[in-house]
Amino acid sequence: MARFLYVSIDGLVGDVAWRTKAEGHDVRYFIENEAEREIANGFVEKVDDWEAHVEWADTIVFDDIFGMGTHAERLREEGHHVVGGTAYTDRLEDDRNFGQRELQEMGIETLPHREFRDFDEAVQFIRDNPDPYVIKPSGQVQNVKRLVFVGEEDDGADTIRILQSYKKSWGDKIERFELQKRADGVEIAIGAFFNGSEFLTPVCVNFEHKRLFPGNVGPATGEMGTSMTWTGPNRLFRRTLKRLEPRLAEEGYVGYMDLNCIVNGEGIYPLEFTPRFGYPTIFLMEESMQTPIGDFFHRIARGESPELSVHEGFQIAVRVCLPPFPFTDEQTFSEFAENAAIGFESHRPTEWTERDQLANAPEGVHIEDVKCEGGQWRVAGSSGVVLVVTGMGLTMREAQEQAYERVDNVVLPNKYYRDDIGERWVDGDGDRLHAWGYFGEE
Numbered sequence: 001m002a003r004f005l006y007v008s009i010d011g012l013v014g015d016v017a018w019r020t021k022a023e024g025h026d027v028r029y030f031i032e033n034e035a036e037r038e039i040a041n042g043f044v045e046k047v048d049d050w051e052a053h054v055e056w057a058d059t060i061v062f063d064d065i066f067g068m069g070t071h072a073e074r075l076r077e078e079g080h081h082v083v084g085g086t087a088y089t090d091r092l093e094d095d096r097n098f099g100q101r102e103l104q105e106m107g108i109e110t111l112p113h114r115e116f117r118d119f120d121e122a123v124q125f126i127r128d129n130p131d132p133y134v135i136k137p138s139g140q141v142q143n144v145k146r147l148v149f150v151g152e153e154d155d156g157a158d159t160i161r162i163l164q165s166y167k168k169s170w171g172d173k174i175e176r177f178e179l180q181k182r183a184d185g186v187e188i189a190i191g192a193f194f195n196g197s198e199f200l201t202p203v204c205v206n207f208e209h210k211r212l213f214p215g216n217v218g219p220a221t222g223e224m225g226t227s228m229t230w231t232g233p234n235r236l237f238r239r240t241l242k243r244l245e246p247r248l249a250e251e252g253y254v255g256y257m258d259l260n261c262i263v264n265g266e267g268i269y270p271l272e273f274t275p276r277f278g279y280p281t282i283f284l285m286e287e288s289m290q291t292p293i294g295d296f297f298h299r300i301a302r303g304e305s306p307e308l309s310v311h312e313g314f315q316i317a318v319r320v321c322l323p324p325f326p327f328t329d330e331q332t333f334s335e336f337a338e339n340a341a342i343g344f345e346s347h348r349p350t351e352w353t354e355r356d357q358l359a360n361a362p363e364g365v366h367i368e369d370v371k372c373e374g375g376q377w378r379v380a381g382s383s384g385v386v387l388v389v390t391g392m393g394l395t396m397r398e399a400q401e402q403a404y405e406r407v408d409n410v411v412l413p414n415k416y417y418r419d420d421i422g423e424r425w426v427d428g429d430g431d432r433l434h435a436w437g438y439f440g441e442e
Contacts, residue, residue, distance in 0.1 A: 001025055002298050005057035007050045007071075009033055011381060012279050013063035014040030015366040015388070019286060020294035028053055038380040042372030054080060059298045062255075063277055065090040076252060081301040086251045089275035096138050096178045099273050106243045111262075111269045113180040119167035122179055126156040126163075132182040133159045135166075136272070137174050146219040146326055147174070148210075151182055180271070185264030186429045187271075188438075190236050191278070193256050193308070195300040197249045200308055202230040203237045205439075206281055207424060208260070212326060214420040221326040225421035226281050226317045227396060230288070230310045236261075236438040239268055254301055256282070265436050280388040283366040284317035287390045313394040314425075316403040319368075320410055320417045325384035336414050337384045342370065342377040343411035364390040364406045386412065396425045 003026045006017040011031040021027040021044050030050035031037045040046070047053055054060065060075060062068040062084030072084030092099045097115040104110055115138070116122040126133060133156055135149040147170065151159040159179075166174060192203040206228035212218035233242065240259050248257065258274040258281070286293045288311040299306040322337040323329075344362050366388040369381035379386055387410065391403025400422045407417060433439060 002058040002294070003056055004028070004294060004297075005047075005050060005053050005060045006030070006044075006063065007032075007060065007068070008063045009066060009068070010064070011036035011039035011369070013061070013277065013282070014043060014370075015283055015368070016061075016063075016277075016286060016293060018043040018367065020297070023292045023294045025294045025298075028057070035382045036369070036380075038371050039369050040367065040371065041380065043367065043370075059083065059301045061297055065093050065276055069275075072254075073252075076254075081298075083255050083297050083301050085255060085275050086253055088251050089248070089253050089257075089273075092273040092275050094139060096136055096272060100178075100270075102244075102247070103270050106247070108240060108243060108270060109267055111181050111183055111271075113178055115176055115178050117176045119163050119171065122177070123160050123163050125179065126160055130155040132156060134180045134182050135159060135162060136178045136180060138176045138178060146221070148220045183262045183264070183269050185262045185269075186424075186432055187260065187262055188236070188429075188433065189258050189260040189274075189278075190240055191256060191258035191274070191281070192237065192241060193296075193300060194245075194248055194253050195305055196252050196254045196303045198305070199233075199237075199241060199245060199257075200300070200305055201233050202308060202310060203233060203241075204258075204281070204285065205229050205231055205234075205236070206258075206278075206284075207422075207429070208278075209418055209421050212418075214418050216424075219326055223278075223280060224319050224321075224418045226278075226284055227314065227399070227422035227425055228281065228284060228288075228317075229314050230312070231439060232441075234439045235441065236263070236268065240270060254303075263433070263436065263438060268438075280317045280319055280366070280368070283388045284315050284390050287317075287364060287366070288315045288392060311392050313392060314396040314399040314422070316391045316396070316399040316422050317366075318389045318391075318403050318407055318417050318421050319385065320387040320389060320407060320412065320415050322379065322384040322386055322412070322414055322416075328383070330382075333382060333384060337379050337386075340379040340412065340414075342379065342386065345409045345411055362406065362409060364403070365410070366390065386415070396422045396430070400426075 006029045009032045017029045029044045060082045069085030069090035070087045072082045073086040132151040149162045189206045192199040209225045260271045262269045290309040324332040368385045371380040389406045391399045393399035
C-alpha cells in the first residue's frame with residue numbers, strides 16, 4: 001500500500017483518486033477552487049492544505065496546468081515522486097503560439113497561425129488574407145471552451161463577425177488569442193504516458209466530441225464524450241509525440257501527454273497540446289486499463305516502465321450533464337442541479353458506506369461533480385458536469401451499445417448527453433485513417 005496525495009484546481013480528478021483508494025492505497029485529495037470543494041466528499045479523504053501533506057505522501061499527482069507544473073517541478077527537485085508537469089509543459093498548453101513554435105523546431109509541420117492581442121488588428125489581418133480560420137483564446141480564458149470558434153466561410157467573414165462580438169463581450173478577459181488557418185480532414189488525438197525519460201506503450205488514439213449536441217453542432221463544451229482505442233507505436237505517434245521525447249526527458253516530465261491533430265491524405269497538422277490528463281479521457285483510460293492505475297502512477301513517478309495491460313478493442317465515454325452546463329448560471333444550477341439525487345434503475349443499494357461504494361457502484365460509471373451524503377450520491381460543484389458513463393467492445397459499435405445501455409440506467413431528472421459518441425468512426429473516419437496509413441508502422 002502507498003500513500004497518494006491528489007492535487008486539483010477544480011476537482012477534476014476525483015474518480016481517479018477514488019479508484020486509487022479502492023486498490024488499497026491511502027489517498028488524500030485537495031481541491032483549490034472553493035466552489036468545487038464538495039466534489040468527492042464521502043468518496044476519499046479531503047484536505048484543506050495540500051502542501052501540509054507533501055511529506056506524508058509517497059506519490060503526489062497533479063491534475064492540471066496553470067502553475068501546477070511549477071509546483072511539480074519544485075517537488076521533484078526536492079526529491080519527491082510526482083506525476084505532473086513542469087513550467088515548460090504548462091506553457092505548451094497555456095501559450096498556444098509557443099506550442100506551435102516548439103512543434104516546428106522538432107520538425108513537425110503546423111498550420112499557418114498567428115497570435116494577436118488586438119481584435120481590430122486580427123480583423124484587418126483576415127481582410128488582407130481571406131481564408132477560413134479558427135479562433136483559439138490563450139491563457140486561463142481558454143478554459144471557457146465555447147469561445148473556440150471554427151470558421152466556415154472561405155473569405156473569413158464569419159470569423160470577423162465573431163471577433164467583433166468578442167471585442168464587445170470578452171475584450172477585457174481575452175488578453176491574447178490565436179488565429180489558425182482551418183484544415184479539412186479527420187480530427188484525432190494521439191497520447192501516451194511519459195515516465196520522465198520515455199513514452200510508454202501502448203499509445204492512446206482518441207476522438208473528442210466537443211460540441212454540445214449530436215451531429216457536432218451547438219456551443220463548444222470542452223468535451224461531451226470520447227471514443228478511443230489503444231494501439232502500438234503507429235505512424236501517427238512516431239511523426240508527432242515521439243519527436244518530443246528528448247525534450248520531455250530533459251524536463252523530467254511525468255504523466256500523460258496528448259496532441260490533438262487534423263490529418264488527411266496529405267499530412268498531419270497538430271492543433272494543440274494537452275500535457276496533463278484529459279477529461280473524460282482519463283476515466284475511459286482507467287476503465288480500460290487492466291493494470292491498476294494507482295500502482296501505475298506510483299511506478300512511473302519513480303522513472304520505472306511498468307507494463308501497461310489494456311482492453312483490446314474500442315472504448316466509449318459519454319458525459320451525463322445537467323443545466324447550466326456548458327454555461328455558468330448560479331440560479332439555473334440551483335434550480336436544476338444543486339444537490340440533485342443520482343440513482344440507477346437496476347442498482348438500488350439501501351446505504352453505501354465510504355468503504356463499499358466502488359463495489360456497489362454500477363459498472364462503467366465514473367464520478368465527476370458528485371458527492372456522497374448518507375449513502376446517497378448527489379450533484380456537487382457548480383457546473384452541472386455529473387457522470388461519465390463508459391462502454392467497451394471489440395468494435396466501436398459494441399462499445400457504443402454497452403455505453404448507452406448504461407446511460408439508460410442512470411436516474412437523473414433533466415439529464416442530457418450526446419447519443420452519437422463514436423459515430424464518426426463508424427461513418428467513415430476509421431476507414432479514412434486506415435486508408436491513409438496512420439495506424440500502420442513507419
